[in-house]
Amino acid sequence: MDEYRAREVLRRSRQKIDGIDRDILDLxxxxxxxxxxxxxxxxxxGMEILDPERxxxxxxxxxxxxxxxxxxENKLIELMKILMDLSKTEQKEMLRRQ
Ligand SMILES: O=C(O)C(=O)C[C@]1(C(=O)O)C=C[C@@H](O)C=C1
Structure with a gap:
């Protein structure tokens, strides 16, 4: 890969990452x-917010x-646990506000 092509790959890949990040945050x-x-x-x-089996x-x-x-896998699981924590915080906050 020459330098010109490398700069092009860097620019285009970063542009795609920006789009993917946007999609991830929307999701x-x-x-x-x-x-x-x-x-x-x-x-x-009458169910608890926390569902350990799920x-x-x-x-x-x-x-x-x-x-x-x-x-x-540990990192990806950590990420999913953060997403589930986000849900639970939002759920508790929502029920508290009712
Ligand atoms: O599926 C549920 O029961 C949810 O409340 C959603 C969710 C999640 O974020 O995926 C959050 C909390 C539960 O402990 C399990 C899963």
């Missing part, structure tokens, strides 16, 4: 919106996907 916002809906449903059903399913699925894509 996180959609995930949180769904968690808010779930909080309402759980309240009606969280375990999500973690196991993440582990599988990490392995298939050769991504550090």
């Amino acid at each position: 996180i916002a959609s995930r949180i919106a769904l968690a808010r809906e779930i909080a309402e449903a759980k309240e009606v059903l 969280e375990l399913q999500i973690i196991e699925r993440t582990r599988k996907i990490a392995r298939e894509n050769r991504i550090d």
Whole structure:
């Protein structure tokens, strides 16, 4: 790869990463919106916010996907735990405000 091409690859790849980051953040916002809906449903059903069995399913699925894509599984699981923590914080906040 010559220097001209390397600069082009850097520029284009960063542009794609910016688009992907935007999509990831939009998807996180959609995930949180769904968690808010779930909080309402759980309240009606008299269910706890925390569902350890569901969280375990999500973690196991993440582990599988990490392995298939050769991504550090502990890091990816950490990321999913952060997303689930975000949901729970939002859910608690939502129910507190009611
Ligand atoms: O699926 C649920 O019951 C949710 O409330 C969503 C969610 C999640 O973020 O994926 C959050 C908290 C629960 O402990 C399990 C999963």
